[in-house]
Amino acid sequence: MISVNVLLWLGLAASLGVLLWFFVIRKKPDATSSDEAAPYDATATDVSSEVVEPSSVSFFDALTRSRTQLTQSLRGLFSGGLDEEVREDLEAVLLSADVGVETTDWILETLVTRAKAEGVDSQDGLMALLKSILSDILEPTESVVEMDPSAPHVMLMIGVNGVGKTTTIGKLAYQFQSNGQSVLLAAGDTFRAAAVEQLKTWGERLNVPVISQDSGADSASVLYDACASAKARGISVVLGDTAGRLQNKTNLMSELEKIGRVLGKLEMGAPHEVLLVLDAGTGQNAISQAREFSKAIKPTGLVLTKLDGTAKGGIVFALAREFNLPIRYVGLGEQSSDLQPFDRSAFIDALFGNPSE
Ligand SMILES: Nc1nc2c(ncn2[C@@H]2O[C@H](COP(=O)(O)OP(=O)(O)OP(=O)(O)O)[C@@H](O)[C@H]2O)c(=O)[nH]1
Ligand SMILES: [Mg+2]
Numbered sequence: 001m002i003s004v005n006v007l008l009w010l011g012l013a014a015s016l017g018v019l020l021w022f023f024v025i026r027k028k029p030d031a032t033s034s035d036e037a038a039p040y041d042a043t044a045t046d047v048s049s050e051v052v053e054p055s056s057v058s059f060f061d062a063l064t065r066s067r068t069q070l071t072q073s074l075r076g077l078f079s080g081g082l083d084e085e086v087r088e089d090l091e092a093v094l095l096s097a098d099v100g101v102e103t104t105d106w107i108l109e110t111l112v113t114r115a116k117a118e119g120v121d122s123q124d125g126l127m128a129l130l131k132s133i134l135s136d137i138l139e140p141t142e143s144v145v146e147m148d149p150s151a152p153h154v155m156l157m158i159g160v161n162g163v164g165k166t167t168t169i170g171k172l173a174y175q176f177q178s179n180g181q182s183v184l185l186a187a188g189d190t191f192r193a194a195a196v197e198q199l200k201t202w203g204e205r206l207n208v209p210v211i212s213q214d215s216g217a218d219s220a221s222v223l224y225d226a227c228a229s230a231k232a233r234g235i236s237v238v239l240g241d242t243a244g245r246l247q248n249k250t251n252l253m254s255e256l257e258k259i260g261r262v263l264g265k266l267e268m269g270a271p272h273e274v275l276l277v278l279d280a281g282t283g284q285n286a287i288s289q290a291r292e293f294s295k296a297i298k299p300t301g302l303v304l305t306k307l308d309g310t311a312k313g314g315i316v317f318a319l320a321r322e323f324n325l326p327i328r329y330v331g332l333g334e335q336s337s338d339l340q341p342f343d344r345s346a347f348i349d350a351l352f353g354n355p356s357e
Contacts, residue, residue: 134348
């Protein structure tokens with residue numbers, strides 16, 4: 001009897017053991033496999049992040065570094081009026097924000113003259129006067145561009161390598177497209193195969209046609225073909241890329257001259273806009289680039305990229321005074337939506353710390 005009971009108990013214990021093994025111990029590999037599945041999910045997230053996600057950076061946020069630089073130094077500056085020492089301090093602040101020597105001198109002179117003439121000597125009054133002088137400098141940077149809806153509007157990006165020409169084209173294509181306008185890209189930077197590929201990637205991402213030839217082809221001919229094709233297809237906007245580097249500067253400049261000449265032959269008013277792209281982070285170098293490029297092909301406007309992440313936002317004032325050109329757009333990041341038309345009051349507010357939105 002005892003042995004039968006023992007056998008029954010043993011049988012029961014064995015069954016429980018099997019059940020335990022099945023539901024608990026055997027579950028472990030499942031848990032492991034779901035851990036193993038984690039990298040798979042992560043990969044899936046990576047794939048979806050390849051899609052260009054609009055991430056709008058505000059003017060105010062993008063100018064944080066320039067603002068911190070300026071406002072920290074200006075804090076309490078005019079508490080003692082506008083004596084010699086204050087003028088020297090202000091001069092140092094403006095120079096360190098990359099406003100440039102000439103423009104800084106002009107700002108100081110104007111501030112002293114106007115403060116005297118208008119009887120302004122309080123701290124708040126002087127700060128308001130400085131803001132208004134800076135805002136006046138930016139008057140030429142505003143512009144309204146008329147686009148003829150019956151013909152392609154041709155925009156050419158020029159500028160030295162790495163400033164953000166191709167990225168700006170991608171961002172503009174995204175904006176025009178979001179606005180319901182048809183866009184065509186022209187791979188005019190034929191100097192490097194990678195440049196053509198970069199533009200094609202933007203074209204694929206946005207589902208926009210790209211006119212290109214092999215690297216080494218004649219850039220003017222690519223742009224000519226693109227404009228002719230856009231005209232034939234009733235496209236609204238042509239965005240033309242150009243090389244930022246060639247064997248030497250003379251070649252680069254003569255290529256740009258040739259592009260201007262050849263497009264002129266199409267008699268469609270192209271290029272309607274020649275946008276000189278400048279990297280705000282390069283400070284005073286941007287000024288010498290603007291001088292150099294203006295000799296080859298007259299820019300109709302500027303694009304100032306990488307204003308995010310630089311404390312050199314003051315370069316805008318030097319550019320506005322010397323070149324008298326509209327700042328058509330500013331780049332505030334690397335995403336397709338991180339491009340905005342330049343707005344001088346939003347810029348001044350962002351520099352001095354008043355969020356306008
Ligand atoms: N943070 C930031 N990065 C930018 C901005 N615009 C462009 N970039 C980055 O700057 C780098 C160079 O940009 P490109 O568009 O390739 O410059 P490019 O002028 O076409 O250069 P080349 O083709 O070599 O002449 C890229 O890594 C861009 O993502 C901007 O507004 N902000
Ligand atoms: Mg490029």
